[in-house]
Amino acid sequence: MSKTIMTVDDSASVRQMVSFTLKGAGYTVVEAVDGKDALTKITGAPVNMVITDLNMPNLDGIGLIRAIRALPDFKFIPIIMLTTESQDTRKQEGKSAGATGWIVKPFKPDQLLGVVKKVLG
């Protein structure tokens, strides 16, 4: 059975790129536009992994990571955050919130797949 990955980003183009790349590699993809949307969609969905942006309206990436880790079903799933080169402190925050790893934007499809393979197997 193919694994399901949720991509959370307020930028449609990033979602599009992530989604297209992952679908091409045989994953099922669920898209969410921000943290709040993600939390609504994740409950009941068989999500195996989350890739989230950090800066989003309504509920930001850090908040989302904390919220997901608080859900018993998703306590141990891999969560990858999308950061930029300059966001080192945000990266630390994300890590202490329970993120598994990070990808620095901009990234290429191969890098994305490399990280997914690394944390999801």
Place this chain on the structure above:
Amino acid sequence: MSSDEGLDKGREIFIEEAQELLTELESALLELEENPADTELVGRVFRAMHTIKGSGAMFGYDDIAKFTHEVETTFDMVRNGEIPVTTNLINLTLMARDQIRTMIEASQGGPQVDEARSKEIISGFKLVMAKDSDEKEVASAESVTATDTSTTAQKEAPIGRVSIVTYRVRFRPAPELFATGTNPILLLNELREVGKATIVAQTDAIPTLEDFDPETCLTYWDIVITTDKGIDAIKDVFIFVEDLCEVKIETIDEGGVFDEDERHLKLGEILLSRGDVRLDDLKGVLGKQKKVGQILVELGITDESHVTSALAEQKHIKEVKEQKQKTDAASIRVPSEKLDKLVDLVGELVTVQARLSQTVTDFSDGVLMSISEEVERLTWELRDNTMSIRMLPIGSTFSKFKRLLRDLSADLGKEVNLTTDGADTELDKTVIEKLNDPLVHIIRNSVDHGIEQPDVRVAAGKSRYGTVHLTAGHSGANVLIQIQDDGKGLDKDVLFAKAVEKGIIQPDAELSEKEIFSLIFAPGFSTAQKLTSVSGRGVGMDVVKRNIEALRGTVDIKSTLGVGTTITLKLPLTLAIIDGLLVKVADDFFVIPLSVVQECVELTKEDIARMHNRHISNVRGAIVPYIVVREHFLVDGPRPEVEQIVVTEVEDKRVGFVVDYVIGEHQTVIKTLGRIYRDVEGISGATILGDGTVALIMDIPKLVSVVEKIESSSYETALSA
């Protein structure tokens, strides 16, 4: 060998190696341009420079060593993250690369090196370095010492070879690892992909069941890993968990450094060799002895799992050493003349073997027969093996074109990407060498005439980046090479009008699409509106066709207007062997390459009479002109009642060749003809048959064009008379 000779030999190898390194350098630089943050690529550039410098100095190329040193220093700073990778740096380094090549060529008797240009490039590098050191003087002072240590570290590893290093890794995750969604098993699996890894899990920190918390990670791992990818590749595996886990990496074997066999004879062995003890007694005593690990565990100094881990490391190192000994012998460098000589000898062996088989058949002796068959099997195997030694992957040629395309698109203001496929396809070395020029011409044409300017592309609804796609692949005994572009395609009407204007065809000529496309291969044909510096003056494509045909290959072209053009080259795997059709005319044998043969039909005296002695035959309703081989080569003797026409197809034209008998398929080793026969047109070589007779190999395209020329001139003479 005197020491002078040794030095010369070393120089030769250096030149060869430097050429390879420069190619590698170029492709690394071009990749680096795309991924400026890739430290591995920076490492590749650095290593290439380092090796050129090191061996250059060793063989007395001080100018090259001095020049390369500056570039190396710069890249060492890049490697340490002190200088960013910029387009300027890439351009500068590419220039330096070309300059090094000029220096090497100059030492080989090529044109003189432009010293001013060398100075210019070096000052360019100094500028790049200076910019940085202004900002952090202290850092660069530190980097000097860093450079020194890294250079000595590199020297220990054999130059020009990838060093294989064994590391000992202890990976002890923090108990709360699972809370970050990390699965340590995946990390271990990833580590296994980096190199040969032996992993032992340590469970001594796990408490009894009542105190056990399944959400904490208490297991830790001892890993011994052997890899050529360097310590960074191992660190990368743990990049997400490095601040949460203890990851200790130690180097335990730096490929070759501890290779010395320092084994001493054991006491028992000495006693045994002196005859003081008997083997059985010794074995009995040794059986009673306890192993070190067992003693340590019993004394409570360490526990069993740590001993297991240490034993695993011992076993791993042993295996790696054995593996290394195998791979060390796996590759040697041989001058290509030696290989050519080998191919020649094998060719002669094949001939002798054929004679042997034929002779043995006459004796009808069972024992002799079976020996002969054995020899035959071995000969063919030897032949196939020898041929495969000459095979090289086409990839190195492909990477050269990356540079070509980059420079071309810059010159023409176009944006073009090169993608390749099947770079590992193997071809005869000679074929690869002769393929270079035709491919350069085709790619130039694709970029110059095919790919449009970016704004034109955008207006046509295409991506502004054009693509040239190179593919290589096997197809039976042939290799297909495709050059595909997504440019504007060929315009049939324009081609036709141009050909009429150039007087290549008549205005009322009726041509198929394929024939019109083939016009671009006609001599003196050029569709470019004006001459550019790139495509030259229309001498390219006809030369391409001739070169490919000289390799006994064919060129095919397909195009869709507005979508793009695909040129397919079909080439034989090797030049030394040919599949042919053996035919006989009177007492002479000829071989017609099987690749052009379509079919064989009979030709009777009545058929000739029906066509009024004109050299035309009717092959199932189609008119096929023929050439009478016996007339062309002036073979004496009466013509048999029924002759054979071997129908061939060359450049979409069908031409028959009339011979006395068709003997059958014949795989032959090609022998070149001597100097005296060099100018004979229509014969491309010779081969020796089983009984020692010589058969000539016919050059079909050449024969057709020669006969065409004779016919048209006699026609004109007839008209003027």
